[in-house]
Amino acid sequence: MEYSYGFPSTRDVSLQELSKRLAEFAEVRGWDQYHSPRNLLLALVGEVGELSEIFQWKGEVAKGLPNWTSDDKEHLEEELSDVLLYLIRLADVCGLDLGQAALTKIVKNAQKYPVKDHTATST
Numbered sequence: 001m002e003y004s005y006g007f008p009s010t011r012d013v014s015l016q017e018l019s020k021r022l023a024e025f026a027e028v029r030g031w032d033q034y035h036s037p038r039n040l041l042l043a044l045v046g047e048v049g050e051l052s053e054i055f056q057w058k059g060e061v062a063k064g065l066p067n068w069t070s071d072d073k074e075h076l077e078e079e080l081s082d083v084l085l086y087l088i089r090l091a092d093v094c095g096l097d098l099g100q101a102a103l104t105k106i107v108k109n110a111q112k113y114p115v116k117d118h119t120a121t122s123t
Contacts, residue, residue, distance in 0.1 A: 015088060015098055016099070018084075018085065019088050019089070019091075019092045019098075022088060022089045022092065023089075023092060026089070035089065035093055036093070037090060037093055037094050040086055040089055040093060041090060043086050044083065044086035044087060044090060047079065047082040047083045047086055048083055050079050051076075051079040051082075051083055054072075054075060054079060
């Protein structure tokens with residue numbers, strides 16, 4: 001098995017594991033004092049902006065990113081990871097179970113948009 005930064009690189013990772021690692025990362029660096037919900041939200045918004053820049057002038061992009069270089073894909077992975085990590089940290093600092101909240105939201109969406117409605121609409 002290949003390892004990256006001491007972690008196995010080919011296994012599923014839970015939100016709880018990421019949350020724990022992020023909390024440890026912040027604690028040993030003394031960053032907890034800066035990780036207020038507001039600060040984390042603003043950092044998250046900044047990362048979403050960086051993610052958006054990747055797509056800004058590309059027009060429509062095909063699924064699987066067949067025309068992207070490996071460097072472009074790696075950059076996208078990094079920005080998506082930044083967004084995910086800030087989102088997980090924000091939920092943790094707010095005392096929320098993000099995984100359970102997401103599952104609950106899927107159920108609510110299934111009730112709001114039952115299978116019989118085949119038209120795609122956005123909310």
